[in-house]
Amino acid sequence: MLGFRSCLSTARRVNLSFPTKMDTFMEAFEYAANRSKVLFGSGTIAKLPNILASRGLSRPLLLSTPQQLDQAQQVQKLLSGEAAGIFSEATMHTPVEVTDRAVEFAKSTKADSLVSIGGGSTIGLGKAIGIRTGLYHITIPTTYAGSEVTPILGETSDGLKTTRSDPSILPDAVIYDVDLTMTLPVGLSAYSGINAIAHAVEALYAQNTNPIIKMFAQEGVRSLAAALPEISKDPASQAARSSALYGAWLCGVCLGSVGMSIHHKLCHTLGGSFNLPHAETHTIVLPHALSYNASQVPHDMQRIASALGDDRGDAISGLNALLDKLPVKRGLRELGMREEDIDKAADIAMTKAYWNPRPTERDAIRELLRRAWAGEPARADL
The missing domain is CATH 1.20.1090.10 (Dehydroquinate synthase-like - alpha domain)
Incomplete structure (x- = not known):
């Protein structure tokens, strides 16, 4: 969360105007900060093993699309092979039937956590599994979708997409590593x-x-x-x-x-x-x-x-x-x-x-x- 001085600096750069008269009326509002822990920088993916260890977790299920299987395999190497397995069937619009298969795979491998690496499709699958199982979810975005910091889950079934919002849908931690976006087309x-x-x-x-x-x-x-x-x-x-x-x-x-x-x-x-x-x-x-x-x-x-x-x-x-x-x-x-x-x-x-x-x-x-x-x-x- 940005501190007040940082917020003030940001506001000035985007030309937000602050009231100059004491009689300016500020409407009432509510605001709740996002609970996800965020790590931002270059090379930050190297912190993944420590995040898991600090939570006493050692069997994460790694999630990806078929196209990003190699990135999931790189994460597996980073963890020295200590992962429950890789589920690489994530697809757009989070079909319920894919989620059901992933949940069963997570149970069969005795996964104790989730690590999703990729864009909105993979992150969506991680959210869908997480809300069903309660597993700790770390996400590593490789695109600019932003869904990694939302409590919103959109799922598709029988040709219709429905959405729901729940704080427990939010991933528990987000690792932003700019290095992983350098080859994004x-x-x-x-x-x-x-x-x-x-x-x-x-x-x-x-x-x-x-x-x-x-x-x-x-x-x-x-x-x-x-x-x-x-x-x-x-x-x-x-x-x-x-x-x-x-x-x-x-x-x-x-x-x-x-x-x-x-x-x-x-x-x-x-x-x-x-x-x-x-x-x-x-x-x-x-x-x-x-x-x-x-x-x-x-x-x-x-x-x-x-x-x-x-x-x-x-x-x-x-x-x-x-x-x-x-x-x-x-x-x-x-x-x-x-x-x-x-x-x-x-x-x-x-x-x-x-x-x-x-x-x-x-x-x-x-x-x-x-x-x-x-x-x-x-x-x-x-």
């Missing part, structure tokens, strides 16, 4: 970074937001907006990689501290019901979701614009400009979504709607999805 870096920005954007105008989260959100967006174009130009820049990982942590804390709105509802719909890739979907939908809410939260739009470095104070243009600098797709049809599924997606999005600063209107939501499907630039006329 530029495209995946961009997509996961924009996914993280989406967490911060919606946290700014969440129903239960607060001044601390607003400060974290602005700093997180600022860090990522500066780092991602630099990573696209120079993937080996350790400074840019470090800034992006720092921003992703802040944005993840935002997601884990307050409620989300229409952007996340739409992305959960598109991912869970149409199996669209998580970070890519967030990247495409975000500017359109921002335009949907812009008229209702003008002050927060100014904060976003400032964090994005848009001199005109236009958050939508600022986000469009950032995306133009990155090697990312802009249309859901490029991800395989069919045009005839737009109406179905709009109907699903209208069910069990999340709180949103602007009421969810079916026709406007459908048009938002159509623009995102077609890959049109976002504009403020939804």
